[in-house]
Amino acid sequence: MSQAVGKLCFRNKAALAPMVRVGTLPMRLLALDYGADIVYCEELIDIRMVQCKRVLNEVLETVDFVAPDDRVVFRTCQREKDHVVFQMGTADPQRALTVARLVENDVAAIDVNMGCPKEYSTKGGMGAALLSNPDKIEAILSTLVKGVSKPVTCKIRILPSLEDTVNLARRIERTGVAALAVHGRTKEERPQHPVHCDVIQAVAQAVSIPVIANGGSLDHVKSHSDIRSFREATGASSVMLARAAMWNPSVFRSQGALPLERVMEDYIQHAVRYDNHASNTKYCLCQMLRDKVESPLGKQLHAAQTSAEICEVFGMEEFYKETQALLQAKQEALSTDNHHIDRPVMDGDVTTMPVRFDRREYPPQITPKMHLLEWSRREKLEQPVYETAQRALDRGFQSTVTVGEKKYRSTLWEKSKKFAEQSAAIVCLRTLGVPEGRIGDPDSGLVNKRKRDEKGDDESEEEKVMTNGFPNASDSSSRKRHPPITPQEEVKG
Known part of the structure; x- marks a missing residue:
């Protein structure tokens, strides 16, 4: 399959570099607002991506790639479609091709990370680990170039030897890639080490494809005018910014930073x-x-x-x-x-629906489990019994609730046991046509004022109901605060 290389030009461009935890959709859109020409997503590992399904999110007007645990791994939108480069971590040509074909209609180009030195990238032979395996580099890039319709690029770090760096760049060029990004440090060097502009320049002179210079945030690029200076110092076609853009994305503004x-x-x-x-x-x-x-x-x-x-x-x-x-x-x-989409479906003897519990949809201290418990009491039924399973693949949870000798379950896996039980309760309530207590719904009278005034739904009567498979103790992970975040954390990508 021939590449449509001309669709995304890599010459004379300013790009937002791929950065783990930073290069998500809000940052990419902000960089475009301020004048970036190209934006890279954070490195996404192929093993994770091959499990994803492409889902149109009509509410957000996005395209979401959703993992089996219902988490969004990659989200994009029309605004960035002609500018976003999907970067993956991979060490397997066929798996890389599978991922590239999954996303190629929603992105402008496909990039392979061959430069990140962190364990997140290097385990399994990915990232900078590929630099010592040029045969694998060639196999991955050649497979992608032949297999997808969008431009293919890669990002490397320099090697200890200038000659080896140039030889690798030439070998990469022969695979047919549209551009090559070069971080001007070796995999052992860190941001405090000076970037080797002369090595990037040697690579740019040795190949005919566009070279994108990266690594100048600390010493070279502090304002928009410095982008051109860094490009000239490296002889590169374009410049890619990581930390300078992370610290203040308005560095891309030609009118000056905000x-x-x-x-x-x-x-x-x-x-x-x-x-x-x-x-x-x-x-x-x-x-x-x-x-x-x-x-x-x-x-x-x-x-x-x-x-x-x-x-x-x-x-x-x-x-x-x-x-x-x-x-x-x-x-x-x-x-x-689309009300017909959420109609219940029988899976054996279990009634199922694709439901996820969103705490924001319910008032404080009020939950679907509380409504189901009170409804069961009013109907003089046995208290609901929850059976919870945990999936080894991603440690997701799925619960089945038994009410009136009938079983109900959500087809979606949740991040915690408590959320899974709430989802199961919602399926039961919706199937039975019983109010579940969402914000804006009329008061059903199921949950009385005393329960509304109780603090902490995790400690209400609903948690006293017997469960199977897991202890009744509250899920400690939901109570943990996020660890301190410091600006010293090094950006990966």
């Missing part, structure tokens, strides 16, 4: 609009704060645990409420249009 607080607010808008996980949002904001992470603002940010709390720190409560209201209205409209 105040950091404005940048953080712009980032939060994208994070809330696209339902980014709060812990990831907080991590990226803390990286922007850098040495100010211990400031009053930094301490407030660190204490925030949800997107709503993050917005409160920045005085963006109204924005959060308005955005959530819009998304909720859209969800309800789509649910009305």
Whole structure:
């Protein structure tokens, strides 16, 4: 299959580099807003990606690649379709091809990480481990070039020998890749070591494909005007920024950088609009704060645990409420249009539906399990009994609830035992046509005022119901606070 190399040009471009935990959709969109030409996603491992299904998210207007545990591994949208490069970690040509074909219609190019020295990348022979296996490099890139319709690129680090680096670059060029990104440090060197501009320049002179220079954030690129200077110093076609863009993405603005607080607010808008996980949002904001992470603002940010709390720190409560209201209205409209999708289906003797428990949809201290328990008592039925299984693949949980000698289960796996039980309760309630207590639903009278005033649904009567397979103790993982995030954490990619 021939490549459509001309669709994404890699000459005279400024790119957001792939960075683990940083290069998610909100950061990529923010970089594009500020003037970046190309944005790379964080490195995503092929073994994880091959398990994913492509799902159209009509509420967010995104394309989500969803793992078996129902977690979104990669999210993209139309705004970045012609600019986003999907970077994968791989050491297997056929698995790489499977992943590339899965995502190729939703991205602008496919990139293989051959430079990250961290164990996250190098285990299994991926990342910088590939630098010592040029035959594997050639096999992976050749397979991708022949097998997908989008441009294929790769990102390497330099080798200890200039001659070996140039020879590897030439061998990579012969596979037919559209461009080559070069981080001007060896796999043993770290950000405090100077970037070897002369080696990048030698590579650029040795090959005819575009070379993208990377590694200049600390010494060379502190403002937008420095991007051109770094490109000239390396003789490269384009420049890729990691830490400089992570610290302040408005470095891509030709008009000059914006105040950091404005940048953080712009980032939060994208994070809330696209339902980014709060812990990831907080991590990226803390990286922007850098040495100010211990400031009053930094301490407030660190204490925030949800997107709503993050917005409160920045005085963006109204924005959060308005955005959530819009998304909720859209969800309800789509649910009305597609109500047939959630009809119960029998799986043997178990009634199933694809349901996931979202705590945000319910009032504080009120849960579907509480409604099901009270309904069972009112109908003079045995108390609901939950049987929970845990999947070895990803440690996901799935519960089956028995009520009135009938069984109910969600087909989706949850991140905790408690969430799995709530999902099972929702399936039962919806199948029976019983109110489940969501925000905005009329008061069914099932859960009385005493229970509403009880603090902590984990300690309410619903948790006293006998369960099988797991102890009744609350899931400790849900109570753990996120560990301190410091700007000293090194960016990988």
